[in-house]
Amino acid sequence: MRYNYTKAKNFSEFTTRNGVVDNPLDFKTFAKDIPCQNACPAKTNVPLYIEQIFQGNYDVAYRINLEDNVFPGVLGRVCTRPCESACRHNWTNIQGPVQICHLKRISADFFKTPIEPLTPWYEKTEKNIAIIGGGPAGLTAARELFRFGHSVTIFEREPRLGGMMIHGIPRFRLPAEIIEAEIDIIIRSGINIKLNSNITYQTLQTIQSKYDAVLLTTGTSLASHIDLDIDANNCMYGNDFMYAFNTNTLAPLSGNVLVIGGGFTAVDCARSCARAARKLMGEQGTVSIVYRRNQENMAANFEELEEIVHEHISIQTLCTPVGIVKENNTITGVTFVKNKLEVSPKGGKPNMKPIPGSEFTQACDYVIVAIGQTQDYSILGSYSSADEACTLQKKLFSAGDFRTGGKDVITAVADAKQTAQQIDEFLMGSKRRSVHIAVEMYENEYDGKTGRTRDFDLQWLETMPTAPIQQRAQNPDTEVEKGFEIQQHTSVSSRCYLCHYKFEINHDKCIHCNWCIEVTPRKCISRVSHVFFDEDGAPVDYVKSNTAADGTYIHIDSNECIRCGKCLRVCPTEAISMVKITKIECSNNVKLA
């Protein structure tokens, strides 16, 4: 054929334009394009629910969250926010990430229709599963396994469900009724609960013989031990302290309190302490956190650090405890040595190097050691780790903190969901559900209208309203973060780039008229001479070109795209198309596109 010119290949970042697929290229594009969802351990569909909040559909937003992360109300308050660190606003905007966590809370605060338990995916299977531990991981696994059609029984040591959420996190950060409401949604579906049942190695054996599978989600119930002689009547481990504080069994304390550690528990302890000892209004005595690294490495987020200062709690950093001053079984002071930080050759948190001769002793009346928690493996008998026990015993599974070590709620939820899949696969002999990428074509009738304009990127940040300090002092359970007002929602949610939309150019239709380049709100579309692909065909890099003759493609850079749809609307050859990508979990017997 004459005039059949050789052209550079036409490429797309998906293997389909409309359908459900599971090719490596699609997953790669998904991970690159929606960094927040990819960063979330539970893969919460962040852009989708933020879009719904912007449109005022709080009910839909809540249900998306409920499906993905099980505890939207809880996580909207206490999540560690890996999504916000990954948010594209971090690198393309000066205002910081979208307040994803607060938005999750918005959906939980303002949904209207009562939530019904989620419907099961499959018919009843007659399989019985025991879950040891009713914390976030146990409850999540229970819900997921129930939806697989199995019957589930939860054994909980305490008189109420919730685990670390109820006993480890103070009420002023996470009110109990929020947790209970969300636990209720899970329980109501028909899950058996056995409270006050302390499972030991022996009882576990009987349970194992009675049930088809046993899942251990007992979390991290032991405190990590410090290499100091802290056995005294005015010293407590962090998790014991939080348990006592949350169950109102804390003995009165007074004077100066030292909290050793820099994790979530340490901060929670210090803030609870400030309430328990009524230090909020500046009464006698101090609460101070002593941490061996600097503030940058503390687990608490900036909002919490702000509140710490607000609540008259001081933070001393770069101090490692090296000695205890004791008098009559009472600690009167702790000796610290100053540190300097060095970059760790392994990566991660920096190493500490003590500065010789910098030792000093700090007097105190009470010491709380909150340097981490660890699993209680006594339930496993002779095994020394959860993974070891579970590999050797087919029926036994573990999830959450018990398997991964002390992490956060969202990681526990994600881990439990995954383990529930494994249990189902074990019981049913095959994998019944798996993850796919749904690519939905938005025909040109939509005109690329995602509802976003450039103005949305330049919104000012809203600050989270907090309870006045007097209120906090009067009632220690007063929630500090009061949640956004309904008027603030649009400006908070509008900032989201809605990364689940993707604009792509069909290079066979493109005539290089450059009209899209002219209407771009910023440098998101460019003429490129070369595009480099990885082994799956995903474009990884490109070289921009200045002249028309040098331009092989007109390329939309998804990392810069603000989803305003202007390019689609201006394209005279309809070469630009918009798709919506959603990560979905669906039955394996669904036919793929």
Add this chain to the structure above:
Amino acid sequence: MQRKLTGIYRTEEEEIKEAGFVLDFDEIARKGEISKEEKLIAKWYGVYTSRQPGNFMARVVIPGGIMTAQQARCLATTSYKYGQGIMNITTRQAIQFHWLKMGHLADMMRELNTAHLTTFHGCGDVTRIVAACPLAETCAYARFDVRKHAIATQKYLGSFRDLDNLPRKFKITYSGCDTGCGQPFINCVGIVAQQVEIKGKTEFGFKVIIGGGLGWKQFIGKELFSFVPQNQILEVTRAIALLYRDYGDRTNRIKSRLKFVVHRKGIDFCRDIVLTNLQAEGKQIDNILHTPIRETGGDVPYRIQESMYAATDGTTTVGIRVPKGELTYRQMNIIAELSEEFGNQHVYTTNRQNLELKGVKPADVLALQKRIRDIGLYTDGFYGIQDIVPCVGTTYCPKAVSETRTLHDILQPLLQLEKYTTIRNAVLINISGCPNSCSQYSIFDIGFRGMRIREEHGSVEGYEMRIGGSHTSFGKILGEFKTTNISEITETVLDTFVKLRTDSETLAQTVQRKGVEPFKEAVLYAI
């Protein structure tokens, strides 16, 4: 202040338009800079930006394509003073100046005003220049003179301030008969003169077609009314403009033209609204018909031909073929002079970017033609193969992709070959530099649309080629070719046409009869 978060999608242009259309060009000259908002509003004053930064283009409104000799002289002087002495005739019968400087815009407009010319409403979201068929008053087939109606419509619609902010441009054209030299099917409103019999009486009026348009998405217009009395046509155009104002899509400028309204809502809906609009303003609608009605004015030719130049009163029209539609101030001055010496003191612009002088005595024709040839313009090849219509292309237009004028020059020697003498009048060629189809590439026998073709590395200029368009149907795509190959492909197409042609068919008629396949085969597969 926090930015607006209405959640309702509006285009930036709509927001700018809301602030009003007042622009002081003297102030812009003093400031020495023009903002983005001012650039948009400047369009209402007929001023566009140019491809060359710092330069502007102004479009002078010439309703119906008729200007007096004095106006023609004024245009020449203005272009000499401000526009490097160059002016371009457009396919909507206007005159454009390029190379204008920001500081001169106000002076240029003042200068034009002295000859009662204006650039106001030359561009912008308003009723654009109302065009008329080129031979309106002299054509033997014309039912009656539509040019005066075109001028009246321009004046009438321009006088309403509630039609200043339409969703997008609004184009009206008049044709004297069903031949449709005014291209009624590809305009927002196409008005065609009709001679019909109503209750045994011969009546003259108009057929109204709306919703046609080329641009990036092409539509053929649909008949709104089969008969509108002459004295009511102005009211009807206003009623259609009101329909467009109220129902045009203001959220997406690329889909806001009347053609999309008609396409989405349907012609019956539009008719109802137009009639309601007429009634709301207290107008008669009894005489307006929309049931099919037979034209009784006699047969009309397939297409305008040079042979139709002779008028009924014994005078004749002399055409001036302006290559690429571009002429200099000297040429314009002489043409103005010639119109006074030989013609009726008027110069006419045509929608094929040419000029015409009317009222010439047959005895003077040869002398006049010689004088025209003396200034470097042509007096032959009208409505024929050599009369190529290119848009300005990348020479001036910021939107263009291809250099259309180069293609014009490439094709010209080929078309003058001896072997094409027989098909001189059977093929019309239009070249558009981008999908906006300023030169209506899809409704002529051969149409080229500019594009760039991707290569292994980089891209080269090329064209999408269509063949077989006529004023009521669009050409069919032949393929996408690099500019370097266009000449030989055009030759193949024309040779195939010569082979396939029967009687005095035009290329479009042959394509309609035989389909595009024989041409594709010749171009793509023949060795």
